[in-house]
Amino acid sequence: MRADQTSTDLTSADLTSADVIRETAARLDALDRLAGCRDLFVPADGSPGHVPVTAYLDGNSLGRPLLATETRLHELVRGAWGTGLIRSWDEQWMALPYRLGDRLGDVCLGAAPGQTVIGDSTTVMLYKLLHAALVHQRAVSGGRRVDLVLDRENFPTDRYVAASLADALDARLVWIDPDPAGGVTPEQVRAVVGGRTAVVLLSHVAYKSAWLADLPAITAAAHGAGALVLWDLCHSAGVIPVGLDEHDVDLAVGCSYKFLGGGPGAPAFGYVATRLQSDLASPITGWMGHAEPFMMGPDYAAGTGMRRFVSGTPAVLGMAGIEDTVDLVEDVGLSAVTAKATALGEFVIGVVDGLLSRRGVRVVSPRDPGRRGAHVTIAHPRCRELYRQLWGEGIVPDFREPGGIRLGLAPLSTSYAEVATALVRIDELLR
Amino acid sequence: MRADQTSTDLTSADLTSADVIRETAARLDALDRLAGCRDLFVPADGSPGHVPVTAYLDGNSLGRPLLATETRLHELVRGAWGTGLIRSWDEQWMALPYRLGDRLGDVCLGAAPGQTVIGDSTTVMLYKLLHAALVHQRAVSGGRRVDLVLDRENFPTDRYVAASLADALDARLVWIDPDPAGGVTPEQVRAVVGGRTAVVLLSHVAYKSAWLADLPAITAAAHGAGALVLWDLCHSAGVIPVGLDEHDVDLAVGCSYKFLGGGPGAPAFGYVATRLQSDLASPITGWMGHAEPFMMGPDYAAGTGMRRFVSGTPAVLGMAGIEDTVDLVEDVGLSAVTAKATALGEFVIGVVDGLLSRRGVRVVSPRDPGRRGAHVTIAHPRCRELYRQLWGEGIVPDFREPGGIRLGLAPLSTSYAEVATALVRIDELLR
Numbered sequence: 001m002r003a004d005q006t007s008t009d010l011t012s013a014d015l016t017s018a019d020v021i022r023e024t025a026a027r028l029d030a031l032d033r034l035a036g037c038r039d040l041f042v043p044a045d046g047s048p049g050h051v052p053v054t055a056y057l058d059g060n061s062l063g064r065p066l067l068a069t070e071t072r073l074h075e076l077v078r079g080a081w082g083t084g085l086i087r088s089w090d091e092q093w094m095a096l097p098y099r100l101g102d103r104l105g106d107v108c109l110g111a112a113p114g115q116t117v118i119g120d121s122t123t124v125m126l127y128k129l130l131h132a133a134l135v136h137q138r139a140v141s142g143g144r145r146v147d148l149v150l151d152r153e154n155f156p157t158d159r160y161v162a163a164s165l166a167d168a169l170d171a172r173l174v175w176i177d178p179d180p181a182g183g184v185t186p187e188q189v190r191a192v193v194g195g196r197t198a199v200v201l202l203s204h205v206a207y208k209s210a211w212l213a214d215l216p217a218i219t220a221a222a223h224g225a226g227a228l229v230l231w232d233l234c235h236s237a238g239v240i241p242v243g244l245d246e247h248d249v250d251l252a253v254g255c256s257y258k259f260l261g262g263g264p265g266a267p268a269f270g271y272v273a274t275r276l277q278s279d280l281a282s283p284i285t286g287w288m289g290h291a292e293p294f295m296m297g298p299d300y301a302a303g304t305g306m307r308r309f310v311s312g313t314p315a316v317l318g319m320a321g322i323e324d325t326v327d328l329v330e331d332v333g334l335s336a337v338t339a340k341a342t343a344l345g346e347f348v349i350g351v352v353d354g355l356l357s358r359r360g361v362r363v364v365s366p367r368d369p370g371r372r373g374a375h376v377t378i379a380h381p382r383c384r385e386l387y388r389q390l391w392g393e394g395i396v397p398d399f400r401e402p403g404g405i406r407l408g409l410a411p412l413s414t415s416y417a418e419v420a421t422a423l424v425r426i427d428e429l430l431r
Numbered sequence: 432m433r434a435d436q437t438s439t440d441l442t443s444a445d446l447t448s449a450d451v452i453r454e455t456a457a458r459l460d461a462l463d464r465l466a467g468c469r470d471l472f473v474p475a476d477g478s479p480g481h482v483p484v485t486a487y488l489d490g491n492s493l494g495r496p497l498l499a500t501e502t503r504l505h506e507l508v509r510g511a512w513g514t515g516l517i518r519s520w521d522e523q524w525m526a527l528p529y530r531l532g533d534r535l536g537d538v539c540l541g542a543a544p545g546q547t548v549i550g551d552s553t554t555v556m557l558y559k560l561l562h563a564a565l566v567h568q569r570a571v572s573g574g575r576r577v578d579l580v581l582d583r584e585n586f587p588t589d590r591y592v593a594a595s596l597a598d599a600l601d602a603r604l605v606w607i608d609p610d611p612a613g614g615v616t617p618e619q620v621r622a623v624v625g626g627r628t629a630v631v632l633l634s635h636v637a638y639k640s641a642w643l644a645d646l647p648a649i650t651a652a653a654h655g656a657g658a659l660v661l662w663d664l665c666h667s668a669g670v671i672p673v674g675l676d677e678h679d680v681d682l683a684v685g686c687s688y689k690f691l692g693g694g695p696g697a698p699a700f701g702y703v704a705t706r707l708q709s710d711l712a713s714p715i716t717g718w719m720g721h722a723e724p725f726m727m728g729p730d731y732a733a734g735t736g737m738r739r740f741v742s743g744t745p746a747v748l749g750m751a752g753i754e755d756t757v758d759l760v761e762d763v764g765l766s767a768v769t770a771k772a773t774a775l776g777e778f779v780i781g782v783v784d785g786l787l788s789r790r791g792v793r794v795v796s797p798r799d800p801g802r803r804g805a806h807v808t809i810a811h812p813r814c815r816e817l818y819r820q821l822w823g824e825g826i827v828p829d830f831r832e833p834g835g836i837r838l839g840l841a842p843l844s845t846s847y848a849e850v851a852t853a854l855v856r857i858d859e860l861l862r
Binding site: 041042043044045050052053056058061062064065069070073074077078080081082083084085086087088089093120121122123124127152155156157159160161163164168255257263264265266267268283284285286287288290293294295296297298299300311312313314315316317318320391396398400401 | 472473474475476481483484487489492493495496500501504505508509511512513514515516517518519520524551552553554555558583586587588590591592594595599686688694695696697698699714715716717718719721724725726727728729730731742743744745746747748749751822827829831832
């Protein structure tokens with residue numbers, strides 16, 4: 001646990017009783033420099049038809065809305081949509097996917113302007129960039145590079161899209177089998193890449209285990225073999241620094257409804273390094289990717305820069321929450337967000353070790369905070385039943401097959417007290 | 432002009448002066464049974480930084496928001512998102528694309544349940560359904576059916592996506608050249624379809640001319656040759672009856688931010704006839720199209736029904752306005768909406784003939800109301816300059832290259848007075 005997050009020097013030996021855990025959580029919240037951010041969110045503790053939420057530990061699946069987003073959506077409906085009407089496309093919305101992409105790239109991804117764009121779902125954006133990369137790599141290698149390296153613990157959409165594209169483009173899937181409680185290592189990547197490798201597709205933070213991949217080393221390993229790398233940033237964007245430019249990443253995609261606060265089904269983002277943009281072609285050649293969309297000419301001519309990776313009309317409502325969240329992350333600093341994610345994770349692990357291990361609960365996420373994203377997954381044979389019980393009581397973690405409770409730690413909205421509430425209750429339920 | 436819309440029996444001979452036109456518009460508004468619907472929309476006549484809109488004639492490009500949508504979005508942020516949080520996926524959002532698709536199908540498209548789904552942009556939805564249809568037709572014909580029939584006046588995204596898919600799938604584009612002021616006829620389709628035709632891709636209402644294609648006859652012509660037909664309903668959904676089931680349509684796509692009020696970049700819809708669903712496969716195999724998304728299993732298994740045509744996480748915010756608009760259309764009846772669209776169009780044509788023709792303005796949309804959608808395009812050599820001037824004054828029609836002003840007639844929100852304001856001002860500017 002980092003010094004700037006707490007002045008106490010806790011070990012799991014201390015965290016053996018509900019009282020101590022609750023007191024510790026209160027002390028950590030009092031010391032938390034980001035604690036005030038919680039007041040910026042729409043209150044989660046009461047609505048008609050719902051049990052009030054007392055502990056929300058699923059901000060890594062659906063982030064809570066900021067009050068600013070409620071206001072922004074209201075103003076959008078009344079203003080830019082309701083009275084600006086069609087004029088707002090010219091005035092702001094045509095540029096929005098690029099402007100907001102650049103802001104996201106700057107604040108959260110370590111990407112210089114002109115490389116990040118907002119649009120589509122993560123699945124569709126992934127399809128487009130992976131398709132483009134596979135076609136390009138085959139072409140420049142004289143047909144030699146056809147291998148697509150991925151891992152069996154990657155998020156389903158990544159695996160399914162990869163498999164379909166491999167079928168469609170006659171590529172070959174090369175599977176890595178990571179430790180389910182850990183993740184893909186640079187050594188595993190080095191062992192499989194070579195002169196046939198076209199693309200390496202991996203998640204920065206594993207959606208189950210929270211394993212934080214060694215992005216710099218794996219990117220370098222892929223490049224060493226002449227491959228491109230496509231990183232899925234769904235579980236890192238907005239909470240863990242990425243350093244896309246610094247580490248020479250080629251391509252990335254990610255979703256915005258987790259730590260980026262875009263709301264349910266908000267659009268994804270895509271990143272393509274400037275050096276590659278003109279060589280890659282989206283398979284979905286929509287009018288918004290055209291160099292001059294409103295000329296409506298006879299033939300498609302791909303736009304320059306990130307425009308060519310846009311297909312349809314940008315989803316403006318879904319960008320409101322992203323904008324507010326990026327503003328807030330910039331305001332407090334991504335490093336403070338990451339530090340609190342780490343500290344919350346250490347607290348979870350301390351409580352599991354001190355209190356819950358005697359009930360048979362195990363941590364199945366990395367214990368090394370340098371290799372862990374912003375959630376901690378715990379396992380117990382009764383996890384499915386536990387999670388149902390907890391939801392019924394307004395304690396809301398996530399559940400992931402086959403038997404893990406995933407505790408999402410969204411640093412801007414999650415308190416130590418919420419963590420304590422959830423874990424102490426799990427202890428009671430397992431008694 | 433239909434009897435139920437006006438008791439006056441106007442001809443263009445009457446509509447020769449600004450005063451008569453304004454008085455006529457006032458009389459028509461007073462008689463309009465849908466006039467009260469205008470009060471249901473967010474007022475468009477004032478916002479900081481914008482010239483107040485006095486005539487909005489671009490509801491066929493971006494529909495105005497309903498006040499109910501402002502409320503629904505507010506409640507969504509406070510309620511289902513802000514306090515329901517992740518639980519709302521189980522409780523309502525997972526089903527929303529299907530439930531709302533069914534509602535849209537019922538009220539606006541003539542589609543029985545289980546055939547319409549909301550998702551993606553129109554471009555992406557078109558890509559998926561067209562890809563699926565081309566692959567299927569080739570397979571069942573032993574490789575013979577490779578022709579994709581389309582027309583040169585179709586919306587750019589349709590032409591661009593068709594061209595890319597023809598390249599990717601080794602299909603052959605067969606172009607129809609329609610009358611630019613009219614559109615594709617059944618005869619033109621019959622002349623080109625045959626044993627090699629895989630798919631006929633056309634717009635129900637042409638985006639420039641407003642030509643309303645003879646959907647039943649063209650669909651029958653395609654079927655007569657063993658082809659599938661994919662209709663783009665962007666400019667008819669919500670304003671012109673479609674009759675998808677009645678006319679045995681195979682596939683359709685459309686957008687929701689025009690007459691369906693979804694807001695800027697709201698998700699598209701897709702329709703696949705029940706009889707075809709299990710034979711077609713989406714090229715974009717995202718987790719949300721899986722038979723059991725949350726099993727997160729190793730291999731993709733396409734869901735049944737429309738689920739298999741869903742890719743990523745549904746865009747919930749963008750569905751709010753669609754829901755309210757479908758509710759309103761159901762309330763007043765689609766036939767009343769269509770009747771007012773026709774009547775508004777007749778009024779436009781009457782004024783152009785009576786007042787503007789002497790300034791050299793021509794109608795380049797069908798004069799036959801039975802072959803016209805819900806906009807009227809007028810042409811004049813100075814259209815581009817006119818449209819800029821009008822926008823600056825808060826009179827907002829659309830402009831489409833090479834030289835047409837498109838007057839969008841959204842029956843729920845457009846008044847005859849707005850039409851009069853715009854056309855009288857055009858007359859003044861052309862003096």
